[in-house]
Amino acid sequence: MESNADTAAQEARKQFDMSFQHGADNQELCMRAGVVAELYLNAHDEDKYGYWKTQKDKYCYAAQEPLRQLQQQQENNMRQLQQQLNQQR
Numbered sequence: 001m002e003s004n005a006d007t008a009a010q011e012a013r014k015q016f017d018m019s020f021q022h023g024a025d026n027q028e029l030c031m032r033a034g035v036v037a038e039l040y041l042n043a044h045d046e047d048k049y050g051y052w053k054t055q056k057d058k059y060c061y062a063a064q065e066p067l068r069q070l071q072q073q074q075e076n077n078m079r080q081l082q083q084q085l086n087q088q089r
Helices: 004-021 026-042 046-088
Strands: none
Touching: 004 026, 026 046
């Protein structure tokens, strides 16, 4: 007999799958994978928890990529401006 925690985890996984199939962005997939991982943790299913924790980490990292790219571009722009100022002196 499945526990309520197992049932909740399976339902959350179905929601993750549906979101994935309908093109959810990495931020949403990060959140949904985190919910699935937490529910498998509550169900004491170590293997599934580990898998979904890894999925959460993957999607959360990917969701932050645009921010990292923007920060890198800003740093490059600042270096270029500093070089231009140094050349003008």
